[in-house]
Amino acid sequence: MKLNQIMNNLNPQQLLEALQWRYATKVFDATQKIPDDVWQTLKSALVLTPSSYGLQPYKFLVIDSPARRAELLPHSWNQRQVVDASHFIVFAAQTKVTEAHVDKLIHHTSHARQIPADSLSSYRGVMVGDLINGPRAKIAREWATRQTYIALGNLMTCAAVLGVDACPMEGFVPAEYDRVLGLNGSGYASVVCCALGYRSANDKYAALAKVRYEASDLVSVV
Amino acid sequence: MKLNQIMNNLNPQQLLEALQWRYATKVFDATQKIPDDVWQTLKSALVLTPSSYGLQPYKFLVIDSPARRAELLPHSWNQRQVVDASHFIVFAAQTKVTEAHVDKLIHHTSHARQIPADSLSSYRGVMVGDLINGPRAKIAREWATRQTYIALGNLMTCAAVLGVDACPMEGFVPAEYDRVLGLNGSGYASVVCCALGYRSANDKYAALAKVRYEASDLVSVV
Numbered sequence: 001m002k003l004n005q006i007m008n009n010l011n012p013q014q015l016l017e018a019l020q021w022r023y024a025t026k027v028f029d030a031t032q033k034i035p036d037d038v039w040q041t042l043k044s045a046l047v048l049t050p051s052s053y054g055l056q057p058y059k060f061l062v063i064d065s066p067a068r069r070a071e072l073l074p075h076s077w078n079q080r081q082v083v084d085a086s087h088f089i090v091f092a093a094q095t096k097v098t099e100a101h102v103d104k105l106i107h108h109t110s111h112a113r114q115i116p117a118d119s120l121s122s123y124r125g126v127m128v129g130d131l132i133n134g135p136r137a138k139i140a141r142e143w144a145t146r147q148t149y150i151a152l153g154n155l156m157t158c159a160a161v162l163g164v165d166a167c168p169m170e171g172f173v174p175a176e177y178d179r180v181l182g183l184n185g186s187g188y189a190s191v192v193c194c195a196l197g198y199r200s201a202n203d204k205y206a207a208l209a210k211v212r213y214e215a216s217d218l219v220s221v222v
Numbered sequence: 223m224k225l226n227q228i229m230n231n232l233n234p235q236q237l238l239e240a241l242q243w244r245y246a247t248k249v250f251d252a253t254q255k256i257p258d259d260v261w262q263t264l265k266s267a268l269v270l271t272p273s274s275y276g277l278q279p280y281k282f283l284v285i286d287s288p289a290r291r292a293e294l295l296p297h298s299w300n301q302r303q304v305v306d307a308s309h310f311i312v313f314a315a316q317t318k319v320t321e322a323h324v325d326k327l328i329h330h331t332s333h334a335r336q337i338p339a340d341s342l343s344s345y346r347g348v349m350v351g352d353l354i355n356g357p358r359a360k361i362a363r364e365w366a367t368r369q370t371y372i373a374l375g376n377l378m379t380c381a382a383v384l385g386v387d388a389c390p391m392e393g394f395v396p397a398e399y400d401r402v403l404g405l406n407g408s409g410y411a412s413v414v415c416c417a418l419g420y421r422s423a424n425d426k427y428a429a430l431a432k433v434r435y436e437a438s439d440l441v442s443v444v
Binding site: 009010011012013014015016018019020022024037038040041043044045046047048049050052054056058059060061062063064065068104105108109112113142145146147149150151152153154155156157158161162163168170181192208209210211212213215218219220221222 | 240270414430443
């Protein structure tokens with residue numbers, strides 16, 4: 001069944017307007033908070049992120065405490081989005097992939113689909129053979145980081161279609177973030193952040209022309 | 223200005239339905255093609271992907287030729303999405319980041335915003351100091367790959383809200399793809415793929431329960 005047979009999804013023009021509307025917000029209006037229903041949906045969107053094999057090798061840390069945000073600020077080149085945005089999310093990726101991670105997914109799949117775990121043994125074998133004993137084992141941490149960036153891409157687009165502003169941030173000191181957030185030894189490390197909220201009327205970046213290469217440069221039909 | 227003041231964007235429930243509706247489509251209906259206006263929007267969505275510093279260190283290859291798709295099939299574990307989907311996109315990331323890449327962006331920014339390139343010298347300096355001479359220089363290829371995964375996340379979500387099915391694919395042999403697509407020596411290498419189109423009524427995966435960890439497991443408020 002096509003989605004547009006069951007619900008009012010966006011038409012192409014509306015999606016394009018949302019994507020044109022979004023930009024990396026530099027100045028957030030610190031007085032505006034994301035309404036709870038919108039935030040719950042963005043949180044669900046993070047959870048629903050597609051990942052390779054479905055392994056979900058990440059955690060999303062929502063930094064609610066103003067004190068902790070203030071502590072992160074100097075490790076973020078003092079970018080005020082960290083403290084002014086309604087929500088500030090740190091994306092942490094698994095630092096390795098183990099059989100325990102694979103077994104956790106097998107267990108959940110078995111439960112969610114009400115099928116015996118044994119029936120998933122070939123699926124399990126493929127994951128172990130690739131990520132633990134195979135070609136991707138050496139880059140497992142990086143593989144997990146890549147999945148985390150899918151979550152970032154998903155979140156930014158979801159925010160845009162809901163009319164929420166966002167600012168992705170790689171400009172921070174991961175080692176300091178890991179220390180402040182107690183991630184050392186947790187099996188996860190901070191890789192990227194995203195501030196969410198509403199743009200300030202004073203953000204001059206909102207009015208700047210978007211800079212993108214030509215479609216003919218970025219997209220080739222072969 | 224909030225987006226919902228200027229257009230009919232999605233409400234949270236509609237977005238959630240779209241994200242629940244999507245899944246990694248295993249069987250595409252080979253007879254159904256994405257209408258041109260929808261495809262043009264998905265292509266624009268790729269171009270509009272946010273990237274770090276705005277450097278857009280990627281190319282999107284749309285594999286249109288049935289012969290070339292057939293050639294890729296054996297290097298894709300014979301996953302039929304490669305040949306059956308309406309559109310099949312190979313995401314290629316830059317293999318390095320050079321001053322020429324930075325200067326290209328400076329030139330485009332100067333042109334798009336009608337400001338002198340000289341006024342962007344500190345912005346240029348930050349990019350060069352980070353990606354070419356600084357901390358990220360050693361992982362520049364991987365950094366480019368991460369940006370490419372933002373594009374993948376963005377594309378999958380855009381497809382979902384337009385009612386288009388998608389299947390992200392890491393299960394292919396990048397070296398063979400690079401050979402078939404003539405990427406060797408181009409400065410780009412294939413990193414991930416995405417098939418787009420419409421699910422077949424015979425895809426039993428469409429009806430399976432989604433497997434995601436609990437929000438309380440993936441999202442922490444700190």
